[in-house]
Amino acid sequence: MSDIHIRKSGQAGRITFTRPKALNAMSYEMCMAIDAAMRDWAEDDAVKLVVIDAEGEKAFCAGGDIAELYDTGTKGDYSYGRTFWRDEYRLNARIFEYKKPVISFMQGFTMGGGVGIGCHGTHRVVGESSQIAMPEVGIGLVPDVGGSLMLALAPDHLGEYLGMTAARMGAEDAILAGFADYFIPQDGWPALIAALEETGTAKRVEDAAKPAPEGKLRGIRADAARHFGKDSLEAIRQSLEADGSGFAAAALKSLNRNSPLSMACTLEMLRRLRADGPAIRRALDLEYRYTYRAMEKGDFLEGIRAQIIDKDRNPQWQYASQAVPASAVEEMLAPLGAQALTFEEENA
Numbered sequence: 001m002s003d004i005h006i007r008k009s010g011q012a013g014r015i016t017f018t019r020p021k022a023l024n025a026m027s028y029e030m031c032m033a034i035d036a037a038m039r040d041w042a043e044d045d046a047v048k049l050v051v052i053d054a055e056g057e058k059a060f061c062a063g064g065d066i067a068e069l070y071d072t073g074t075k076g077d078y079s080y081g082r083t084f085w086r087d088e089y090r091l092n093a094r095i096f097e098y099k100k101p102v103i104s105f106m107q108g109f110t111m112g113g114g115v116g117i118g119c120h121g122t123h124r125v126v127g128e129s130s131q132i133a134m135p136e137v138g139i140g141l142v143p144d145v146g147g148s149l150m151l152a153l154a155p156d157h158l159g160e161y162l163g164m165t166a167a168r169m170g171a172e173d174a175i176l177a178g179f180a181d182y183f184i185p186q187d188g189w190p191a192l193i194a195a196l197e198e199t200g201t202a203k204r205v206e207d208a209a210k211p212a213p214e215g216k217l218r219g220i221r222a223d224a225a226r227h228f229g230k231d232s233l234e235a236i237r238q239s240l241e242a243d244g245s246g247f248a249a250a251a252l253k254s255l256n257r258n259s260p261l262s263m264a265c266t267l268e269m270l271r272r273l274r275a276d277g278p279a280i281r282r283a284l285d286l287e288y289r290y291t292y293r294a295m296e297k298g299d300f301l302e303g304i305r306a307q308i309i310d311k312d313r314n315p316q317w318q319y320a321s322q323a324v325p326a327s328a329v330e331e332m333l334a335p336l337g338a339q340a341l342t343f344e345e346e347n348a
Contacts, residue, residue: 004030006037011200012193013041013050020056026113027065028084034117035091042099048200049101051193052117057129060106061114064088066139070304073295085144085291086341088116089284092146093343096120096280101202105189106130106180116145119179120280123205126171126212127186132179135166137262139307140299140315142269142290149283150178151266152273156221159270160228164236164263165254172215183212223247231271233264234323259299259317264324265290265332272333281343288341289333298332 005016015034017024041047054060064084072080095102095117102121110118110132118124119132126132134143134151143151143163151159154177161167162177174180182205184192195204217224227239227248237255240248255263269286276282294300299317306315319328 001029001033003027004033006033008041008044008047010197011046011048012197013037013044013047014197015050015052017054017061020054020058022065023059023062023109024054024056024114025063025065026061026117028068028087031084031088031091031113035087035094038091038094038098047100049103049196049202050098050121051103051105051196052121053105053189053193054107057108059109059114060104060118060130061111062109063112063114063135066304066308069295070301070309073301078295081295082292082339085288088113088145089288089341090343092116092120093280093284096146098122103196103202103205105193106132107186107189109133111135113145115147115150115179119150120146123182123202124180125182125184125189125205126174126180127184127189128171128213129186130171130174130180131168132174133166133168134163137164137258137266138166138303140259140262140301140303140317141294142262142266142287144284144287144291146280146283146287148266148269148273148287149278149280152270152278152283153178156225157228158217158221158224160236160267161220161224161251163266163270164228164233164258165251166258167254169217170213170215172212173217175212176215176217182206182209184208185210220247227251232323233260233267236267259303259315260319260324261299261317261328261332264319264329268329268333285341286333289336292336292339293332 003019005018007014069081103123104118104121105125106118108129134147136143151163158177171183192208230236240252302315
């Protein structure tokens, strides 16, 4: 497959995204190729660890390839999207639960589906150009691919802030918020990957780590806690409107761009994950409840139309002029019964 290069090299299983002109966006076929390789390597004693990286300077993986999702969804065919999300989420769990070290090198943009591949491993490396984000609320989805778990675990309600504003994280920000582990200058990545292939020793990553340049999140933790710790989207808006600070103005501008239904559901998902005890399968189950319904009942198709297809940047969101009813959130996050996301009993 020309979009991804999967092979064994030395003692490492190697996965490299190879479509830099498309910001290494991940198709369903790429997702399934990664899943097949991870299954094989789990049983291969010659593979001591897995290394995931990407070609190009601009992106590790800027998200899922959504053209086919939009094309099928606008024709009333929701099955393709549901299958894509189901199998992608199963892969996310496989990476999270993998019994061997999984090392990712995330330069440039890592967003959406790229987070699901790069941010669930054991050694998550960022560099000078890294920009990690969960921008799903801007297209009528919720933070998914297991991203809701990391957001729920982030300190000082930074998870709500990141998930509802779609703010981008630099290297230190991503480490602070739990999306990455190590900062390593990018000019050292090729030699480190070569050493990992040769030795099969993941500790080489830890040994190469340096202090990350100071990011933005450290300075806004108190603001995020004060405003985004409120118990509803409306309460967060009101708190920000009463503030008058630069942080509040910027946050409000972001909230006003995004889907109210998506943001309200994001808030509820993070609350549930904290209350129930955050776990990857619980997070993915909640996310799938939303994405399963996203085309039929949510704002996803309208969000894609406005941002990607027509590019008018003027989505007509549900509940744009009123508070999101609790009943709408409950409907989107209700159990799916026989259609619920399932996992293998034991992921390798």
